Amino acid sequence: MATAGRRTNWFAIWVSVAVVAVVVVVGVAVVLINNAASDPGPAPEAAIVNTETGAISVGEGPDVVATYIDFMCPxxxxxxxxxxxxxxxxxxxxxxTLEYHPVAILDRASQGTQFSTRSANALYCVAVTSPEAVTPFVSAMYANQPAETTPGLTDEEIIAIATDAGAGDVAACITERRYDAFVTAQTTTIPEDAQGRAGTPTVxxxxERIDLTGDPQADIVDRVS
Incomplete structure (x- = not known):
């Protein structure tokens, strides 16, 4: 069984989460109104992708830890x-089994480039093309995370990160934004907290939705068999 990692100052972090959560409630409502009758577009067909839940699964353990993430979210x-x-x-x-749910709640923070949607689409592209590159790609995207209110990474920069992470030919999938509509649909499925708010990260x-404390041992390890 794995042991816990590092601690950090979660007081300041979760103040930020509260702000993100309030914003996403409004954003999700708009998405639901505008897209309720629309086609979610092609689904990413791959053995590790659940096309109903949007989960990208890594590992085969009996307990399931699901993470809802936005690559623009600090x-x-x-x-x-x-x-x-x-x-x-x-x-x-x-x-x-670790599930990644890439969502897009912060497109408003990338000067119109829709970085959150583009980067979430890219993760699905990697999952379809090179499942083994999913976790390295996630880590590399956070290592290269752009600041909010900037245009974010270009498609070419995202493709380079995917390639360095071990992905195959994902260029067309990323530049065509093949799974954008799928990402939009999945963004409405983030589990809400007790106050009816949805934000990222959600785990x-x-x-069972958990309140993160900054202690991996208590939050994750002690909850799995």
């Missing part, structure tokens, strides 16, 4: 820094 990067080592260890020792363990 709190998601902090989550990655604190929890990734523990999660990856649990995957490696077959304790858990569930075996379907």
């Amino acid at each position: 709190v998601c990067r902090q989550f990655e820094e604190v929890y990734a080592e523990t999660l990856n260890d649990l995957v490696a020792d077959a304790s858990i 569930t363990v075996n379907g």
Whole structure:
């Protein structure tokens, strides 16, 4: 069984989460109104992708840890820094199946380039083309995370990160934005907290939404068998 990773100052982090959560409630409502009758577009067909839930699964453990992430979200990067080592260890020792749910709640923060949607689409492209590159790609995207209110990474920069992470030919999938509509549809499925707010990062363990404390041992390890 894996052991816990590092701690950090989560007071300031979760103040930011509260702001993101309020914004996404409004954003999700708009998406639902505008897209309720629209086609979600092609689904990413791959053995590791659940086309109904949008989950990209890594590992084959009996317990399921699901993470809802936005690559523009600075709190998601902090989550990655604190929890990734523990999660990856649990995957490696077959304790858990780790699910990535790439969503897009911060397109408004990338000067019209829709970086959140483009980067989420890119993760699906990697999952379809090169499943083994999913976790390295996620880590590399956070290592190269752009600041909010900037245009974000270009498609060419995202393609280069995917290639360096071990992905095959994902260029056309990324530039065509093949799964954008699928990402939009999945963004409406983020589990809400007790106050009815949805934000990123959101984590569930075996379907139960958890309140993150910054302690991987208590939040994740102690909840899995």
